[in-house]
Amino acid sequence: MNESLLDSCRDLCQQAHAWQGSEPNQHLQALAQTLQALAFENARQVDAARVLAQLQEPIITLDTAGYITSWNQGAERLYGFSAEETLGQHILFLYANDEDSQISGIEEFFQIDDSALLKVKHHKKTGEVFWADLSLTVLRDNENDVQCFVGHLAELGKSLSTAEKLSLHASIIANSDQGILITNGQERIVSVNAAFTRITGYSMQEAIGQTTDLLRSGVHDADFRAQVSAALQGTGPWQGEIIGKRKNGELFPQSVSISAVRDDAGQITHAFSIFSDISVLRASEERMQQLVNYDSLTGLPNRTLFNQLLGQALATARRNNDCCVVLALELNRFSTIKETFGNEVADELLRQVGHRWRTVLRDEDVLARVGDAEFVAVLTSIQKREHSGIVSQKMLAALDQPFDIESNQVHAAASIGISVFPEDGQDALSLLRFSDVAVKRLHSEGTSGYLFYSPEMNQRAKEQWQLEAELRHALVANELLLHYQPKVSLRSGRIVGAEALIRWRHPQRGMISPGKFIPVAEETGLILDIGNWVLEEACRQIKSWMVAGIEMPPIAVNLSARQFDQHLPVRLQSVLERHGVPPERLKLEITESLLVRGADAVILIMNELVGMGFSLAMDDFGTGYSSLANLKRFPITTLKIDRAFVIGVPGDQNDCAIARAIVTMGLQLRQEIVAEGIETVEQMDFLRNLGCDQLQGFLFSPGVLSEMFERMVREDHRLKLD
Ligand code: C2E
Ligand code: MG
Ligand code: MG
16 A cells, blocks of 8 residues: 555645635645545555545545545534435535525536635535535546546534533623623522622522522612612613622622513513622722812812812802801911921821811811912801901911921911901802902911901902003013112222112003012012013123123122022023123022022032032022021022111111121121122221121112113222222
8 A cells, every 4th residue: 555645645634624724725635636646546546535534524526527426424524414325416415405505606616627615505414504615626637637526625604503502601601700690580590600709799509599689788769779670570671870789798889781581472581680890980980089179188178179169158158148258278488398398298297287177177167278388268157257267266276286297396387368258258259369368468478377358458469460460561561671780899999790670660650669579570470581581681781781892890680589490500501692691791699598498409500500600699698597507508609798787787786796797607608798788888887897898789879770880880980988
């Protein structure tokens, strides 16, 4: 026997079996050729037939007229017909006997040259109809005449038997992620799956035979329960959310759909409900609600929720002819606390303050956090306006005990502004605004305490708002300008510098001093735009003097603490570059209050500025609380003694002592010392004798227009020193 041919025949059979392409099965073609080779070996024909017969793949051979000449075990298994039943039958015998079983490609069947893949609809002995791929190969003899056809069949989309279907459905139910519960006509549970047990805690044994009351939470009303019960009795599919109860007593929200199962006669035999536990979803929805309505730090309502609650409280007060009080609460010196102790301590302080205040208030009162260190409360059912003063006092007293945070003793104090419905305002918006006006008034004075709103206060606040609006306009309408106040040397009497001082030429109110509008600008943030304008204008002026070839001393500009952030160096650099001004031409005046703030961050920025070539002066020196040790850490070249300490010299003993201490301190640090606001020769002499280097004051000159200052320098105006 030709063993190698038989071996390769088996191999090819396996490959043909594994083949899944849609083109004619090449393995099968090769198989056919091999079989052909075998067939032509007369002596081995019997062997070839035997191999073919035993193959598990359904393979049949047909003669040139389409009659079945061989039928192997695979074919027998697929069709259920034995070889005896099929041999000699025409291939058409296998085709399904219905109208769409036109024998696809049967015409071409006999015209196949080499091989073809046909989709056929055949039937089995049981009558079951199925689709199959019929891969046909033509076998030819030595004369190239068609000798026979070899067909290989592969069943497509094998449909399921009833038993298979049942077992598949059962396994889908068993493995479903959703809980499934099936009840019979008497609404008794007859089946549950593993997810049911996982979600509810009840095992199959515990559940079977019970009614769905097993999961009843008791939170739904009779109407709702009637709906669910009706669905179980077949009124139609029902979908909704039900609060269920687990075996451990815990309630849980579930998304449920219920349907009834009917038999052929339309009778309800079963109902099933499919449900999923949506407590995780609910929890995240609640979390979202929490985020939207509550302050994450203190857990108190935020502004959004507060506005709603205030609206409700006012509606009730209106209905009952009650009064209702809004308290605006602001923690004092909160930014200093933050800078001194850090953000974490400050956050914890807010949390604890919120907690203490909450305990002072009644349950029906509302307390919300609406800003960094800003809270607001609504006192409902207050009988008299005065009572809100008592509550405020209690809230202030609640802060008396220092807060123990991370082994720090933190002292807090607050200002409270009060507005009362209906006297002060009728609606939420005005009441909130008025309590805010009152608290701002207290807060700006740095006073702890409480203050009732009064219309006069509102007048002042309105003026501030108007000033702010006008200031915004001034910036674009070219109403701002710079004056230059000369600084003179107390040794030579000559002009050695100037300070640029901003002025606002108001079209109706005339010249407005910065003392009036800078604080408003600081409060509103407008100072950033104003500060930028000052830098631009000063550089423009310096450049124009440079271009004109006039030798001018350096000009100092004032920087607000709000301008002093990490972007300041870049901002300054770009102004200098835009105007082509070298940094030595500009001095930067900063105030002592800046140094109290997070010193390390400030030092970094200062060092960067010094590295860029600027020199820094400390303005209003003596009004802050810098210690000598602290001062040493700052790269400052000039100290400017505040006018407050100059006014009283040489007459006032205290002022003299302070001035002496300040100058001594400056000298120890080897810094240049400028005395500000000198108006008299006596003041000058005293400070000069102490060792001050420069003078800036009306004694020599107030701030003047740039042309005037330029003339003073050109004409070498000098201070008379004796
Ligand atoms: P400052 O920086 O300490 O400026 C010195 C202030 O003292 C100026 O007031 C000046 O006119 C005034 N002064 C100088 N010599 C005398 C004197 O002999 N007697 C009296 N009574 N006063 C004198 P001014 O221009 O009203 O400025 C007040 C404050 O406004 C400045 O205090 C400064 O803190 C701020 N300021 C002025 N211009 C600017 C600016 O461009 N930017 C910023 N951020 N603040 C500015
Ligand atoms: Mg200044
Ligand atoms: Mg000053």
